[in-house]
Amino acid sequence: MHAIEKILAKASGKDRVTTGEIVNAKVDFAEINDLYLQTVYSFREMGGKKVWDPDRVAFVFDHYAPAPTIKSAKIHQEMRAFARENNLTYHFDINCGVCHQVMPERGLIYPGMIIVATDSHTTTHGAFGAFGTGVGATDMATVLISGELWFRVPEIIEVRIEGTPPKGVYPKDVILHILGQIKADGAVYKAIDFTGSYVEQLDVAGRMTICNMAVEMGAKTAYMQPNQKVLDYVAKRAVRPFEVQYTDDDFAYSESYVFDVSALSPQVAVPHSVDHVRPLETVEKVRVDQGFIGSCTGGREEDIAVAAQILKGKKLPPYVRLVVIPASTEVMQVCLEKGYLQTLIEAGATLSTPGCGPCLGAHEGVLAPGEVCITASNRNFPGRMGSTEAEIYLASPATVAASVLNGYLTDPRTLL
Amino acid sequence: MQKTIIGQAIVLGDNIDTDQIYPGRYLELVDPKEIGRHCLAGVDPEIAPNFKPGDIVVAGKNFGCGSSREHAAIALINMGASLVLAESFARIFFRNAINLGLPLVICPGISQKVKAGQTLEVDLEQGTVKIQETGEILAGEKLGEQAAKILAAGGIKPLFRAKMGVKE
Numbered sequence: 001m002h003a004i005e006k007i008l009a010k011a012s013g014k015d016r017v018t019t020g021e022i023v024n025a026k027v028d029f030a031e032i033n034d035l036y037l038q039t040v041y042s043f044r045e046m047g048g049k050k051v052w053d054p055d056r057v058a059f060v061f062d063h064y065a066p067a068p069t070i071k072s073a074k075i076h077q078e079m080r081a082f083a084r085e086n087n088l089t090y091h092f093d094i095n096c097g098v099c100h101q102v103m104p105e106r107g108l109i110y111p112g113m114i115i116v117a118t119d120s121h122t123t124t125h126g127a128f129g130a131f132g133t134g135v136g137a138t139d140m141a142t143v144l145i146s147g148e149l150w151f152r153v154p155e156i157i158e159v160r161i162e163g164t165p166p167k168g169v170y171p172k173d174v175i176l177h178i179l180g181q182i183k184a185d186g187a188v189y190k191a192i193d194f195t196g197s198y199v200e201q202l203d204v205a206g207r208m209t210i211c212n213m214a215v216e217m218g219a220k221t222a223y224m225q226p227n228q229k230v231l232d233y234v235a236k237r238a239v240r241p242f243e244v245q246y247t248d249d250d251f252a253y254s255e256s257y258v259f260d261v262s263a264l265s266p267q268v269a270v271p272h273s274v275d276h277v278r279p280l281e282t283v284e285k286v287r288v289d290q291g292f293i294g295s296c297t298g299g300r301e302e303d304i305a306v307a308a309q310i311l312k313g314k315k316l317p318p319y320v321r322l323v324v325i326p327a328s329t330e331v332m333q334v335c336l337e338k339g340y341l342q343t344l345i346e347a348g349a350t351l352s353t354p355g356c357g358p359c360l361g362a363h364e365g366v367l368a369p370g371e372v373c374i375t376a377s378n379r380n381f382p383g384r385m386g387s388t389e390a391e392i393y394l395a396s397p398a399t400v401a402a403s404v405l406n407g408y409l410t411d412p413r414t415l416l
Numbered sequence: 417m418q419k420t421i422i423g424q425a426i427v428l429g430d431n432i433d434t435d436q437i438y439p440g441r442y443l444e445l446v447d448p449k450e451i452g453r454h455c456l457a458g459v460d461p462e463i464a465p466n467f468k469p470g471d472i473v474v475a476g477k478n479f480g481c482g483s484s485r486e487h488a489a490i491a492l493i494n495m496g497a498s499l500v501l502a503e504s505f506a507r508i509f510f511r512n513a514i515n516l517g518l519p520l521v522i523c524p525g526i527s528q529k530v531k532a533g534q535t536l537e538v539d540l541e542q543g544t545v546k547i548q549e550t551g552e553i554l555a556g557e558k559l560g561e562q563a564a565k566i567l568a569a570g571g572i573k574p575l576f577r578a579k580m581g582v583k584e
């Protein structure tokens with residue numbers, strides 16, 4: 001069996017499971033973000049009184065943190081009331097950050113667990129050897145009542161990544177490249193296991209970036225076998241004992257892809273699809289109005305550090321903006337201590353509260369018609385960051401920093 | 417569950433994501449009727465005001481990809497869509513729609529075969545689609561057992577209410 005199958009089998013009280021089988025699995029943690037007040041409504045409609053386990057449910061206020069409108073303030077208000085009523089052990093209000101960053105930091109994510117969240121990027125937690133998947137509000141309400149959810153045991157695709165990328169090429173470039181090949185529907189309903197020498201040595205932040213974007217290929221979940229860096233990270237934080245699962249040697253993947261990243265160059269996804277990916281050097285000189293470094297894909301310490309490295313002692317040109325939003329308060333504090341944020345502010349960047357920011361066009365830096373944005377986040381669908389007539393290019397934080405510095409799409413290797 | 421659905425088609429392309437079905441700027445709305453008015457606003461804001469209740473949404477590959485926002489399914493239902501036919505669906509959208517009682521049928525090739533405004537007769541049990549104008553019958557996929565069970569109950573909520581012993 002694959003590690004993912006072992007996680008599902010264990011959670012559903014079985015010795016083994018097979019592809020296609022429907023299992024009812026116990027959920028280890030359920031997270032609801034502030035777009036999903038509907039969860040509370042569905043919970044009540046279905047006769048829910050108290051959540052099944054107050055230690056295993058949390059709200060994270062990230063999409064509307066802090067509340068930009070009266071309507072979103074009321075959403076927070078109703079969610080806080082629900083959290084209080086249910087005596088939830090964990091509550092992450094507007095002072096915390098993006099759910100997928102906050103949960104691992106607080107030790108709620110660890111190998112071998114099942115995490116469901118009302119957010120498609122829950123695949124991020126495959127970085128820790130966990131089974132993470134996104135659900136809608138009503139599925140989540142059934143979890144809050146019963147502590148369980150039905151899953152179809154997925155086909156598992158292997159994406160083997162070999163080699164060490166050249167300087168100036170980052171995990172974001174690697175996943176964009178893969179996405180460009182496998183395409184936005186290449187893994188629908190399936191799980192992706194990222195393997196290979198590149199993944200084995202990759203740090204926690206890079207693993208999270210790659211697993212995060214697995215959902216852009218339609219994947220139900222992503223997985224990476226935990227390495228020592230992951231085990232060191234969770235050892236300090238995990239709130240519960242855990243068991244790492246391992247894939248059996250004789251496991252057969254439904255499909256396998258192999259990528260060698262030794263000669264990869266910086267990549268961009270051009271408007272308006274995540275899989276319109278091209279090597280940066282083949283893209284014409286595109287003017288940029290705004291850069292964004294942030295989100296659950298590209299707002300970690302490593303992402304902000306490389307931007308600071310590129311922009312140290314420099315100034316953004318007139319009329320070009322850079323919005324920087326650390327993915328969490330912890331990230332913000334570390335970046336403050338290390339001086340990255342001061343460097344970026346001196347270069348002309350705008351700093352905003354940890355949270356999703358303009359990633360989904362809800363607030364803090366949305367785009368006007370005709371504007372061009374280069375972003376370290378994960379989606380460039382029409383209208384994702386504001387106007388449907390804005391253009392969004394996805395790239396690594398280094399490419400974002402280099403591009404705002406010049407005012408047009410720029411290869412960061414020229415500045416490192 | 418209604419076994420046969422007849423309605424006129426609107427036809428959309430591939431990879432219609434949830435931001436196009438229900439743009440992020442409307443996410444703070446909670447009234448379902450209001451949500452329905454912005455359905456597919458990211459494709460064309462004129463679709464929802466002109467949509468006739470009972471009509472059918474036809475799309476290409478990977479319909480509903482992107483975020484897990486249940487608003488996408490809520491919007492389709494409240495716009496009056498009786499059914500969505502697509503070449504394939506994204507997973508979370510699929511679950512959300514079935515949970516809320518919106519039938520979906522996977523039908524390879526559908527977005528090329530059907531023209532906007534044609535009348536379709538869809539047999540949900542068999543997964544077949546008949547284009548009334550041409551008489552052509554397309555073979556879609558039957559729903560999986562779990563999905564069919566939820567849909568037959570009218571969605572996951574009635575199913576759960578029964579389980580919890582909640583009186584209507």
Ligand code: SF4
Pocket residue numbers: 062063098099119121294295296297355356359360377378
């Ligand atoms: S940062 Fe963006 S992708 Fe991540 S959870 Fe927030 S809105 Fe979604």
